[in-house]
Amino acid sequence: MLGGSGFLGNALYKELLPYFNVHGTYFSQDSLFEKNHHFHCWDFETENIEILLENFKPDIVISCIRGNFEAQLIAHFECIHYVMKENKKIIFLSSTNVFDAFTNFPSYEYDKTLSISVYGRFKIKIENALLRLPNHNYVIARLPMIFGANSPRVEEIKKLHQVNEPIEVFPNVVINATSVSHFTQQIHYIINRNLNGVFHLGSNDLIHHSDLIFEICEMLEIDDPLFKNVFDSNNDRFLAVLPRDNRLPKNLQLSIQDVVKSTTAQ
Numbered sequence: 001m002l003g004g005s006g007f008l009g010n011a012l013y014k015e016l017l018p019y020f021n022v023h024g025t026y027f028s029q030d031s032l033f034e035k036n037h038h039f040h041c042w043d044f045e046t047e048n049i050e051i052l053l054e055n056f057k058p059d060i061v062i063s064c065i066r067g068n069f070e071a072q073l074i075a076h077f078e079c080i081h082y083v084m085k086e087n088k089k090i091i092f093l094s095s096t097n098v099f100d101a102f103t104n105f106p107s108y109e110y111d112k113t114l115s116i117s118v119y120g121r122f123k124i125k126i127e128n129a130l131l132r133l134p135n136h137n138y139v140i141a142r143l144p145m146i147f148g149a150n151s152p153r154v155e156e157i158k159k160l161h162q163v164n165e166p167i168e169v170f171p172n173v174v175i176n177a178t179s180v181s182h183f184t185q186q187i188h189y190i191i192n193r194n195l196n197g198v199f200h201l202g203s204n205d206l207i208h209h210s211d212l213i214f215e216i217c218e219m220l221e222i223d224d225p226l227f228k229n230v231f232d233s234n235n236d237r238f239l240a241v242l243p244r245d246n247r248l249p250k251n252l253q254l255s256i257q258d259v260v261k262s263t264t265a266q
Contacts, residue, residue: 001025001062002042002049002075005033007152008093008180009064013038015184016191023056025065045071053082060191062091069122076126083137089196091139091187092130094123096175096202096241098142103233106176106206106240109142109198136196141187142241144202147216148180148262157216157225166228167217169210173232176202176240177212179262182254189252199248200241207256208236215260 003009004024016022017038025042026033033039040052045068053061061079065072076092083090097120099107115121130138147153160167178201186201207215210229217225247253 001064002044002079003063003065004039006064006066008146008183009062011180012062012064012184012187015188019188020191023058025052044068044075049075049078050082053079057086058088060089060091062093062187064093069118073122073125077129080129080133084133087137089137089139090130090133091141091190092126094127094140094142095120096142096144096239098123098127099241100239103237103239106174106238106242107200108242108244109200109246139190139196140198141190142198142200142202143178143183144175144239144241145177146180146183147177147259149264151180151263154216154220154263157213157222158220161217161222161225164226166226167213168228168230169213170230170232171208171210172234172236173209174206174236174238174240175209175212176204176206176242177256177259178202178254179259181262182252182258186248186252189248195246197246199246200243202241202243203254203256203259204243205256206238206240206242212256212260215256216263219260219263 001009001013001024004013005026005028009024013022013024022038024039026039027043044065079090097117098113098115100120101114101116113124115124127140130140157167183201
């Protein structure tokens with residue numbers, strides 16, 4: 001697992017570890033990762049991934065890395081080369097931003113991608129390389145905003161409230177979202193069932209970004225939160241990835257209310 005020390009990567013590592021032989025990469029000074037023999041230090045900006053891939057010969061490479069775009073591209077092309085040579089599989093975590101040039105409607109799995117953002121275009125480059133592989137060799141998992149207890153977004157909301165700073169909200173942006181717990185369960189299912197192709201791992205319903213943050217604040221029992229309304233258009237703008245072609249079972253689907261509930265520790 002590339003990026004196993006990050007928020008999503010580590011959550012996925014903990015979900016899969018009881019069932020699979022999972023190894024992850026890290027690049028930090030955290031002694032917990034240094035002592036864990038399932039984690040391996042890797043600086044993707046200066047080191048190639050080929051040595052780790054050849055040593056462990058994984059059946060599935062899961063990419064959760066973040067950071068320098070050019071270095072990421074090189075690392076992913078090395079992974080694609082490995083997958084092609086060994087006939088293995090890569091699971092790539094992508095984003096709603098591959099559709100951020102489209103504003104009038106939500107996007108589905110096999111809609112054309114088009115982005116006006118640097119981040120979105122970067123994700124599209126990797127997606128396009130994966131789409132040239134045989135179908136059984138890849139999974140593209142597109143993710144909307146991710147929440148959950150102790151998630152970076154929820155922690156930021158708490159921190160801004162504590163220092164009496166406003167929380168930015170986008171009243172004209174219509175989104176869907178997911179929780180980290182649902183995300184890890186969905187990836188686990190995809191691996192168990194040996195599924196492939198493109199998946200949209202977000203809620204089945206939509207909400208304005210400002211309404212979602214307001215509901216999360218209520219769930220967190222934050223009194224009188226300060227909001228800064230950011231209007232980037234005069235009309236509603238959609239930034240949502242909905243599942244249609246590759247739907248997972250009902251017990252793995254979720255709603256916006258499930259996302260809101262997930263923001264408090266159970």
